[in-house]
Structure formats: C-alpha cells, structure tokens
C-alpha cells in the first residue's frame with residue numbers, strides 16, 4: 001500500500017516540505033481549488049500542481065476530489081454538459097499521470113459535523129457529531145455554517161437547491177448516479193484512472209436529503225452499475241464505521257480489487273448516531289485498525305491509503321481535521337501495522 005497525505009494546495013498551512021519529512025509518506029493527494037465546480041481544470045494548473053508536488057520529492061497520483069456538480073446529482077437540464085466537462089477532467093488528469101480520482105455523490109452537503117473542536121480527555125480536540133444537534137440546525141433558517149457546507153451557496157441559493165431536491169428520492173439519485181457512471185467510467189478506463197467514490201459521511205440521510213453510499217449492500221449495488229475495476233470505492237473507515245452494522249474488514253475482503261483508495265481513520269461511537277473522531281489507534285476508538293489493514297493486505301491490496309482527520313494536538317491551529325501533527329502520527333502508526341503484517345506473512349511463506 002502506498003501512503004499518501006492530503007494537501008490543500010499552496011494556501012495550506014501544512015507545507016509540502018512538512019509532508020516530505022513524514023518518513024512513510026510517498027505521495028500527496030490534492031486538487032485544483034480555484035476553478036468553480038463543474039468547470040474544466042486548465043492543463044496549466046494541473047501541470048503546475050504536479051510540478052510543485054514532484055519538486056518536493058513526492059508523487060501526485062491521487063486527486064481528491066473532482067467534485068460532482070449538483071446539477072448532475074439532480075439529473076437537471078445542464079447535466080449532460082457538466083458530465084462532458086467531468087470526463088474532460090478525467091482525461092486531463094490521466095494524461096498528467098493521475099491514477100485515482102476520489103469523488104462523492106452526496107447531495108448538497110459533503111461531510112457533516114456538529115462540532116469542530118470537541119475537547120477530548122487528553123487535552124486535544126477533534127471533530128464530533130451529535131445527531132440531535134444536527135437535526136436542530138435547520139439549514140433553511142439557520143445562518144450557522146456547518147463544516148462540510150460549500151460556502152459558495154448563499155442562503156437563497158441553498159433554499160432553491162434544497163427545494164429542487166424535494167423530488168429526488170433515493171431511487172432517483174441512484175438513476176442519476178447510473179447516468180454519471182455509465183458516461184464517466186469508460187473514459188476513466190481509457191485514461192488509466194480508477195474512480196473511487198467516497199461513502200456518505202455520516203452514512204445516513206440528513207435534512208430529508210437522500211444518501212445512498214452508506215453500507216455494504218449499497219456499495220455492491222453501485223459497483224454493479226458498471227462492472228469495471230475503474231469503478232471503485234474509497235474505503236473511508238471513519239465515514240462507514242460510525243454505523244456499527246458496517247464491518248470494514250469484511251468490506252475490504254468483499255470488495256477486493258475494487259478499492260483503489262482507503263482513508264484510514266478511527267472514530268469513537270458515543271451513542272446512537274453520535275460519535276467523535278479519535279486518534280488513529282484501535283484502542284482509542286471503535287474500529288480495529290489492525291483487522292482492517294490485515295484484511296486489505298491479505299486480499300492483495302496495492303492501492304493508496306492516507307491517514308484521515310487528525311485531532312488538533314500540541315496547540316496546533318489550522319483546518320479542522322487537517323493539521324499536520326496528528327495525521328503524521330496516524331500515518332506512522334498505520335505504516336507500522338502494515339510493515340508488521342507484511343513481514344509476518346512473508347515469514348510464514
């Protein structure tokens with residue numbers, strides 16, 4: 001498995017130089033952030049991003065994300081043009097040597113939390129989710145900005161968008177996902193790119209909006225829409241793992257060959273539909289990271305992994321979940337587990 005680290009571009013407080021010094025990290029996961037969602041990324045900006053990352057001694061083979069425009073998820077009139085733009089982005093990224101593109105199909109909101117800085121008992125702080133609190137935040141009347149909201153929606157824009165989703169139930173969203181996949185996956189195949197859909201985070205519907213990439217059954221359904229290795233998933237342990245019915249090690253085995261990218265992070269379930277993000281170690285949270293990594297390695301996984309959301313530790317201030325220190329600790333821990341599993345299995349041969 002290839003260890004990578006997410007980097008938000010030249011505006012990120014964490015520098016490429018910082019990332020280069022985390023011993024196990026070989027590559028950077030990034031994106032073009034200054035082009036509006038739905039438009040084509042310029043070849044120059046892709047080439048510059050790659051050159052900057054390579055100049056720091058790191059690889060650039062994973063993009064997270066090429067966002068899917070709401071119009072595509074809604075199956076709106078402009079969807080065909082926007083899908084064409086998406087395909088062009090896949091082609092351009094493939095030409096630049098990108099091997100994996102992470103994206104999601106969550107209506108309106110990406111990942112959602114009720115708190116950005118819940119104090120943990122060790123003095124650090126982390127993202128947390130409390131379902132009752134989230135439900136009490138009506139996006140139509142509240143000016144509160146939840147993490148994961150796309151700040152580019154003004155309140156009116158958001159209201160209009162939510163109104164359009166009133167007609168979109170889960171089956172309609174499945175239909176629109178199928179249209180997208182049938183168009184995009186063949187282009188990904190030709191471009192040497194594996195598409196890796198990110199599960200919905202958290203994996204349940206919110207504010208009446210449908211969410212479908214939530215569990216083993218639904219992931220199997222999405223993989224069957226286009227049965228190709230280019231149609232894969234991002235196995236995000238923290239997103240899926242907040243539902244105790246989701247067995248991540250089982251999913252790693254079941255979806256063997258269809259997992260180009262893994263987000264390895266731990267969460268602690270604190271109640272029904274309530275959780276906080278913990279340090280990466282198995283003993284800190286509800287997920288057994290050893291079992292998950294073992295399932296991946298046992299089934300021949302050779303894709304990309306990255307530590308995900310870290311706590312804020314040692315007084316670090318920065319983008320919630322994306323500081324340097326705790327993610328670096330996480331990367332080293334995960335890499336250590338992988339080294340032990342690989343060596344043990346080699347010794348048994």
Ligand code: DNO
Nearest residue numbers: 064065102103104110111198
């Ligand atoms: C959160 C991330 C997600 C992810 C997107 C992929 O930290 O895991 O925002 O990047 O959902 O499209």
